[in-house]
Amino acid sequence: MINNIKTTFRLKNFILLLIICVSLLTYFVTIFLFYYIQQKNIKQIAIKEYERCVKNINTLESEFFKNRNLSTNHIKQVEKALGLKFTPSELKQQELMSEDGVYRFSLEKRYDKSCLSCHISKKEDDLAGSFLVTIDFKDVISSSKKLTLLFFILLSPIPIFGAIFLASIVSKRIENIKTQILKEIDNINNVKDLTRVEEIKKNTIFKELDDIFDGLNRFLKKTRETAVDRDILEFEIKILEKFLITSEVIRDWRNYVLSLIVDMNKIIEVQLAFSLFRVNENDFCLEFFWTKPPSEELKEYVEKLIEIRCKNFYSQYCHFKAISIHHSVAPSDRCEIFHPSILHFETKSLILDEPKIGGIVGVGINTKDAEDKVKSLVIEGILTTLLNVIGSVKAIARYNKELEYYSTRDNITNLFNQRIFWELLNYEVARGRRHNYKFAVVIIDLDNFKFLNDNFGHDIGDSFLSGVAEVIKKNVRLGDIVARYSGDEFTIIMPETDSNEAYNISKRILEKIENFTLNHKDKQINITASAGYAIFPDHGDDAKELFAFADTMLFKSKTEGKNKVLKPSDEDIYRVNKLISEKSFQITRAIDENRIIPFFQPIIDLKTGSIDFYEVLCRIDMGDKIISAYEFIEIAEKTGNIIKIDYIMMENAFNILKNHPGKTLFINLSPKSLIITEFIPKVIDTTKRYGINPENIVFELTERDTVRNLSILEKFVANLRSEGYKFAIDDFGSGFSSYDYIKR
Structure with a gap:
């Protein structure tokens, strides 16, 4: 506000300077026009004098030109009679010239036919003679300049004093308004003082300034309506600071909300807060947060009241199936005793499509506080914070759960992914070493799956993969681990399994896959698969070796006609070991x-x-x-x-x-x-x-x-x-x- 006052003071000086400048400019323009008009009049006088001379000289022409023996005295008499001075000149044309207040013009005389009778040697239109006529206006111009200077000196104070007088009137009005504004500002010490601020009086004689003060008065009016106390503002800032979602808040969000409710009571008396969020598709969790321990009767009353309201809200979005209720109470020495009728509930809702999370938060406050406009705004901010915090916690928890699931699962078949397969295989190798038992690693690869994908599309291909995954899961033993290794490859870890059992299970799975069909546009689509397996520790003593051996056996099944699984022979073991030895060398x-x-x-x-x-x-x-x-x-x-x-x-x-x-x-x-x-x-x-x-x-x-x-x-x-x-x-x-x- 101080900066605005300084700006107003500088505006006063600017107006004064502006008026003086405009006045002086107008004054100088007037003097210039006055001088210019005088010079114009002098020139007009010279032109008229020129015309008079021409007329008089034409009258004396025959006497001056025909009589060559015209005496000097006679010429002087003519000059005196005309008030002019004749001087022979070689000027070819008549022109009017001005120099230092002296105007000059020339007159020419040429031979005509009547002159040739006497002047035999001349031709018609030859130059017979010329005169230079001089008119001296120096005295007139000097008098004009003196008059202009006198006029300038006598009139110059008038615009200056006029400008100062006009500026002082404007400045005085601005100064009065400035004083009024400063006085009103000095009287403001809290929000209530804003209601006593009077409107700024107008009447500045300038419409633009009156419009500015109209806007300032509207600003004061809106400020009175929307201003908040410093304590409330500081509380709002603290709320914003608490909106930071940390891992600690996610872990212990109930205590976080309780601490927020306790802080709220420093500004507004909050009896309780609640939140209702969807847990699953149609399951909900209702949370109550009490600032003081409630009685059982009060609990029951509020539970029924909130449950009815929330069911009415959610009925338009989903089927309200089940609800679980949880109460959190802030530490307090006494039990809360108040009648429910004095409670006023303010709520705020949130519905998200992805992730599918929806919720309602609310606070129970005293009815009188609900009627206060400023406190209503604070409550609105608190509800928004609660909704954002609880909603964010719920959304993050949901995303973390999905992230944890899909970090270990294939999103098409819901089987374990390749990363988890290797972790479980390494774990099984370590367990097999400790307990000295055998287990099998099986790789199943769909035959000609690329042909199916290219001809029927990826959607059908994905559906087929899901179907094959279900077939494999149904035909393995309890405790066997099934994973999708890559595009059309599946792996199985079979604990405590020897070669014969691994062969029989793999063969049964391949038969079930061959019998599996998928209907598409009145067509039945089926496919076959090939498999290879390795036994720990017969075919390898670590995860990489086991997988490499099983992959080699899968390749052998493919090359020998597909749709089969082969038992590893001694020759197969020798060939794989030889390949490893050669690479090592x-x-x-x-x-x-x-x-x-x-x-x-x-x-x-x-x-x-x-x-x-x-x-x-x-x-x-x-x-x-x-x-x-x-x-x-x-x-x-x-x-x-x-x-x-x-x-x-x-x-x-x-x-x-x-x-x-x-x-x-x-x-x-x-x-x-x-x-x-x-x-x-x-x-x-x-x-x-x-x-x-x-x-x-x-x-x-x-x-x-x-x-x-x-x-x-x-x-x-x-x-x-x-x-x-x-x-x-x-x-x-x-x-x-x-x-x-x-x-x-």
């Missing part, structure tokens, strides 16, 4: 011959399109071909060669990076590197030898493998980060503990 040889090659996959900045980052991918040059990491990484880890591969790849990658300063490399690390004590010194030494800035090196750690060893991982990361290296999480989100993992 090739990897060892590639390490000895330094044939570990880094490939650089560019990472593009989507904003600028620039490439400043590269992910380093490990490859092995086998001579006739380059093989990718997935072909050797498992065998390298099992044989202990993975650390050597990491060292060699890092050396070769840094050797290339030193020629490209400023680029950043993302390097994948094996989890086994975390437990090697000399790994960190080796990394630091290699970086220094090649002159690489540690900030240009980002190590990628796979969540799936390292999350099991968080304490080791934390120490490993802390040591390298202290040297300037950076870290990234590879396959982030593949584990349900992702957010806790990145936080640590």
